[in-house]
Amino acid sequence: MLGLLGAIxxxxxxxxxVAAPASQAASPAPTxxxxxxxxxxxxxxxxxxxxxxxxxxxxxxxxxxxxxGTTKSTANGAWNIGVPQQGxxxxxxxxxxxxxxxxxxxxxxNPRQVTFSQTSNLSVIFAFGKGxxxxxxxxxxxxxxxxVAGLSFGLLLALASVGLSLIFGTTGLTxxxxxxxxxxxxxxxxxxxxxxxxxxxxILLSLLGGGLFGYAQDRGLxxxxxxxxxxLVPMMIVSIGLALAVRYVIQFYFGGATQQxxxxxxxxxxxxxxxxxxxxxxxxxxxxxxxxxxxxxxxKTRLGKATRAVADNPALAAASGIDVDGVIRLxxxxxxxxxxLGGILWAYYRPGVTxxxxxxxxxxxxxxxxxxxxxxxxxxxxxSIIVGIFVELTTVFGLAADLKYVGALFIMIVVLLxxxxxxxxxxxxxG
Amino acid sequence: MDFxxxxxxxxxxxxxxxxxxxxxxxxxxxxxxxxxxxxxxGQAGFMAVGAYGFxxxxxxxxxxxxxxxxxxxIASSIFALLLGIPTLRLRADYLAIVTIxxxxxxxxxxxxxxxxxxxxxxxxxxxxxxxxYSMNPFPEGxxxxxxNRDFFIRLVGWALVAVCCTLVWLLMRSPWGRVLKGIRxxxxxxxxxxxxxxxxxxxxxxxxxxxxxxxxxxxxxxxxAVQPANYGTELTFxxxxxxxxxxxxxxxxxxxxAMIFWVVLSLTQGILYGLIExxxxxxxxxxQAGQLRYILxxxxxxxxxxxxxxxxxxxxxxxxxx
Numbered sequence: 001m002l003g004l005l006g007a008i009x010x011x012x013x014x015x016x017x018v019a020a021p022a023s024q025a026a027s028p029a030p031t032x033x034x035x036x037x038x039x040x041x042x043x044x045x046x047x048x049x050x051x052x053x054x055x056x057x058x059x060x061x062x063x064x065x066x067x068x069g070t071t072k073s074t075a076n077g078a079w080n081i082g083v084p085q086q087g088x089x090x091x092x093x094x095x096x097x098x099x100x101x102x103x104x105x106x107x108x109x110n111p112r113q114v115t116f117s118q119t120s121n122l123s124v125i126f127a128f129g130k131g132x133x134x135x136x137x138x139x140x141x142x143x144x145x146x147x148v149a150g151l152s153f154g155l156l157l158a159l160a161s162v163g164l165s166l167i168f169g170t171t172g173l174t175x176x177x178x179x180x181x182x183x184x185x186x187x188x189x190x191x192x193x194x195x196x197x198x199x200x201x202x203i204l205l206s207l208l209g210g211g212l213f214g215y216a217q218d219r220g221l222x223x224x225x226x227x228x229x230x231x232l233v234p235m236m237i238v239s240i241g242l243a244l245a246v247r248y249v250i251q252f253y254f255g256g257a258t259q260q261x262x263x264x265x266x267x268x269x270x271x272x273x274x275x276x277x278x279x280x281x282x283x284x285x286x287x288x289x290x291x292x293x294x295x296x297x298x299x300k301t302r303l304g305k306a307t308r309a310v311a312d313n314p315a316l317a318a319a320s321g322i323d324v325d326g327v328i329r330l331x332x333x334x335x336x337x338x339x340x341l342g343g344i345l346w347a348y349y350r351p352g353v354t355x356x357x358x359x360x361x362x363x364x365x366x367x368x369x370x371x372x373x374x375x376x377x378x379x380x381x382x383x384s385i386i387v388g389i390f391v392e393l394t395t396v397f398g399l400a401a402d403l404k405y406v407g408a409l410f411i412m413i414v415v416l417l418x419x420x421x422x423x424x425x426x427x428x429x430x431g
Numbered sequence: 432m433d434f435x436x437x438x439x440x441x442x443x444x445x446x447x448x449x450x451x452x453x454x455x456x457x458x459x460x461x462x463x464x465x466x467x468x469x470x471x472x473g474q475a476g477f478m479a480v481g482a483y484g485f486x487x488x489x490x491x492x493x494x495x496x497x498x499x500x501x502x503x504x505i506a507s508s509i510f511a512l513l514l515g516i517p518t519l520r521l522r523a524d525y526l527a528i529v530t531i532x533x534x535x536x537x538x539x540x541x542x543x544x545x546x547x548x549x550x551x552x553x554x555x556x557x558x559x560x561x562x563x564y565s566m567n568p569f570p571e572g573x574x575x576x577x578x579n580r581d582f583f584i585r586l587v588g589w590a591l592v593a594v595c596c597t598l599v600w601l602l603m604r605s606p607w608g609r610v611l612k613g614i615r616x617x618x619x620x621x622x623x624x625x626x627x628x629x630x631x632x633x634x635x636x637x638x639x640x641x642x643x644x645x646x647x648x649x650x651x652x653x654x655x656a657v658q659p660a661n662y663g664t665e666l667t668f669x670x671x672x673x674x675x676x677x678x679x680x681x682x683x684x685x686x687x688x689a690m691i692f693w694v695v696l697s698l699t700q701g702i703l704y705g706l707i708e709x710x711x712x713x714x715x716x717x718x719q720a721g722q723l724r725y726i727l728x729x730x731x732x733x734x735x736x737x738x739x740x741x742x743x744x745x746x747x748x749x750x751x752x753x
Contacts, residue, residue, distance in 0.1 A: 065554060087553035088544050115544045116553075174524045225737065233470060233523055237675070238736045240668050245729030252715075252722045359664070363535055366528050374524075406539045409532040416529060417517040 040257055042121050043089060043114065044080040047073045049102050049128045054078075059094040072097075086116035091124050102128050115402070121258060121352070139396075144274055146392040152280045153349060154368075154388020155287035157361065158381045159342035161368040162294060163335030165380035168369070169311035170331050172232050173222065176239040178339060178365060180246040182358030185210050185340030186347035187250055190259050199262055203344060207337050214336020217242075218329055243359065251355035258352040261344070265351075283345040290341065291381060294334075298377060307331060311375060364391070364405060367412040373425020382423055387411075437701030444693040451588035452478075452650035453692065457673040457685030458595055459642030464671075465679035466603055467635040468615035470527040473514070474643050474670050476534025479662035480507045481644025482651040483541055483550065489559040491549055496562035500648070507644030510537075511637040519632045531664060542659040555658035563652055581653070588649045592686060595642055600682045602638070611635055612680075665725075672728055675735045678745025687743065692728075699724050 043062050047055040054077030062069045062081045069081040083089060092111035095104065104110055105127040116122050164178045188209045192202035221242070225235055266277045298304035309317040310327045318324045339358075346361065347353045368387045372379025387408045394407040415422070444450055456474055463471040484503035488494050494502070510533075518529045541550040550556065567583040574582035602608050613621040614628055622628050651657040669692070677688025703720035706712040715723065741747045 085553060088547065174527070221733075230737070234736050234740055236470075236524065236527065237671060238733050240671065241729045241732030241734075241736065243729070244665070244668055244732065245726050248722045248725040248729065252719050252726065256718075363528075363532055367532065370525070370528055400543055400545045402543045403539055403545065406536050409536050412532060413517060413529055416521065416525060420521050420525065 041083045041086050041116065042080055043069075043083060043091060043124060044078070044121060045124045045126065047077040047079065047126060047128070055099060055102065055128070057097065059097045061092045061094070062089045063092070064089045088113055088115045089122075090114075093126055098128075104128060141273070143393070143396050145276065146396050147389060148274050148276055148284075149280060150389035150392030151385065152276075152284040152287075152388070153392060154385035155291065156283055156342050156345040156349060157364055157368050157388050158291055158384035159287050159338045159345070160361070161365045161372075161380040161384045162291065162377055163338040163342075164365055165369050165372070165375060165377050166307070166311075166331045167335050169375035169377070170307065170314070170328050171222065171226065172235075173239065174232075174236050176236065176362070177217070177243040177246060178335075179358035179360075179362030180243050180250070181210060181213060181336055181339035182343035182346060182361065182365075183247070183250055183355060184213055184358075185343030186261070186353045186357060187254055187343075187355070188340070189261055189344050189347070190254075190353050193262055206344060207340050210340025210343075211333045211337040214332040214334070214339075215329065217336075218332035222332070223325065223328075247356060247359060254353075254355050256355065258354050260352060261347050264348060279348045279351070283348060286341070287345060290338070294338075295378070295381075303327075303330070364388075364408055367408050370412055371415055371422055373422030376422070376424045379422055379424035433705070437698065437705060440701060441694050441697040444697045445690050446585055446589060447693065448584050448588045448649055448653040450689050450693045451585070451592050452646045453670060453673055453689035454592050454646075454686040455595060455649060456643050456646035457670045457677070457689055458592075458599060458682070459639035459646065460670055460674050461679065461681065461685045462599060462635055462639035462642065465674065465681070465684075466608065466615060467611050467632060467639075468523070469519075469632060469636060469639075470523045471530045471636070471639065472527045472664070472667055473530030473532075473534030474639075475662045475664060475666035476530070476537045477507050477510065477640045477643030478647030478650060478666065479534070479537050479541065479659070480510045481647030482657045482662075483556075483647075484644065485648050486556045486559045486651065486657045487549060489562060490556055496566065499559075499562070503644050503648060504641050507640045508637050511640035512633070515633045515636045519629055519636070531667070534662070534667065535664065538659050538662050541662075550659075553659060555656055557656040559657075560652050560655045584649075584653045591645060591649060595645070596682050596686065599638075599642075603682070607631075607634075668732070669728065672732045672735070675732065675740070675742050678742030679740075680746065681742075681744045684742055684744045691743075696724055696728075699727065 047058055049055055054073075054075065056073055056075045056077065058073045058079070060071055060073065060079050060081065062083060064083070064087055067084055069083060071079050071081050073079040090111050091114050093104070095110065098104075108127055110126070112124075114122055114124050160178060160182050163181075164175060167173055167175055167178075185206050188206035189202045192205050193199060197205070221238070222235070225238065230238075263279070266279045268275045268277045271281070298307060306317070306322045306327050307330075309320070309322055310324050314324050317327075343358060346357060350357065364387055365384070368384030369380045370383065371386055372381065372383030390411060391404050391408050394404050395401050399407055456478055459477065460471060460474055463469040463474075481503045484506035485499045488499045488502040489496070514530055514533050518526045540546070541555075542553055543550075544552050546552070564580055564583065567579060569579040569583055571579050577585070603611070610621060610626055610631055613624075613626075614631055618628055621631075647662075650661075673688040673692045674685050675688070676691050677684030677686065700720065703712070703715075703723065704717060707715065707717060707720060735742070
């Protein structure tokens, strides 16, 4: 419960900061229509001509069904239309309001259909002037980029699923609250950063908070339940209750909006043949190092040996003098920290922090764990990387972006058909 | 604070169509989890298949009401078959993960913009309930303070609940139901008696799934619209809360559980809003009050599972787990 308290006190500060701009918005603003303030979803963009000079006072309309939102671009060229719900909108730029001599670039569709995918903000880019060609990537280039992005995504999934798999291996619990542990990591960084702590300290505290939450969960909930001899299925349902409660506690303090962590905007850089954003590159490196570290600890140290022994057979491990409860406590702390780290990286990958960002990838984490084999740590790693790459690659091969998670979930079901124990799993676990 | 109004609206939830839908869907879960021990975490998917099966066949193919109903039932049976074939031989937690994944797949598919012309994507579908209300035998007027449409859907919804409860009750006291309970208690013992455990589990999965599909229709008819956002994983978890409130291996448990669930939700909302409006509570706003209720649902689910897993009516000996 300590972790919860920490989360709550931190998020109170966060909500204070979220509330501040909201109260400003309540005071009558000069130009924008009130509808722009009341919605959580936004369609936005910047209007700049081919010399990068901002275009002000251009009218843009977004329409869907009987909803119509209109706005004018501001002095720095920014425009933003609040919309009631995510979906498909027709965005039209009124060309008669463009400054003299400026026209839309050739091939720029106007009006055009735009669609939200996963996030609450949708940016629409209009290119102006002559000679601007929207760069078309060739297939091989695209494939390579998505492959690297998928690897980065898969490794951040692996951070969460290695923790989940360790917990499953040692306690048998399928933890549905793991998604909330992921969310907590990102939310804590946002909260600590919002109260003015330096970025590195915010990340450090968030990792500590994640570890603390894992410890508190084990100490306050799961260990007493294990002592009572509660079955695995009831524990699974308890974890669902916990997931619901924690998710809405986070929403209670954090709000429903999408927030950004510092340095979330990073333009892609060219690295040899691959174009990748520095954030993704960092994410790739950090998660690879951390996972390698976990692997070394598990394989080479006494502690790792003890963990594997508990996962293999708790009773036998206890009989050989291993402190089973201690190992499980450590596994929960590690799992919490790994999930926090995964959450921070996930916030940069999307990019954005929301109260349900963790539960959005919970099933992908499960898919990774199940693919690799429930309870096997290296299986979880391989499974997650496969899921991550698969999710990114399906869009290259023509699956719509809003269906990209379907492919991964579908593959999981198909694998269960033919190899239910997963890639590295053992048959006796299938039951 | 107007306690009369708060109590009246809470009491109104007891027989609302939404409560009937929750009761039906939770009854389906009782067949799955309470009687057969199948951990189905995808009941929201079955409800979505029912609702969309009906709405799409009505809107896209223009079939009459009862054909639409039949299509919804068949679609959910096929969905249950597809889910059951790979997973019913596996352990309970595999079934849980696969069913929740399948329910999400259904939700992603009806949300995608690729199929907007059929599913209406995120906006969903509307105006498919005409065939249902055209059968309304009640002329316009006031029935117990409701208009004839509200009264008709309540009557049909709860009649459906009553019929399904009776059917489930009859099924569970039949030899077939006894085998099912045997599978819940000890699968291998039943298998050693020469019963085809796999087939029994599949039949139970289909029956519970069809109940879920009917629930999806009762859920969507009074709204006159079906939207994918309503069929997320939370819906399944709320249904589990209803089921655990009432009692797992019982027929009336899910019904009473759904009533308690909605009455408590309505009461807490009424009281919290009242306190906020009267200025007694200043530390939360109405949006947060809505979230506070769902925090309570989560905590209630945990506490129920830990301290009273048999629910209000259940029998501890009849639990699907030790």
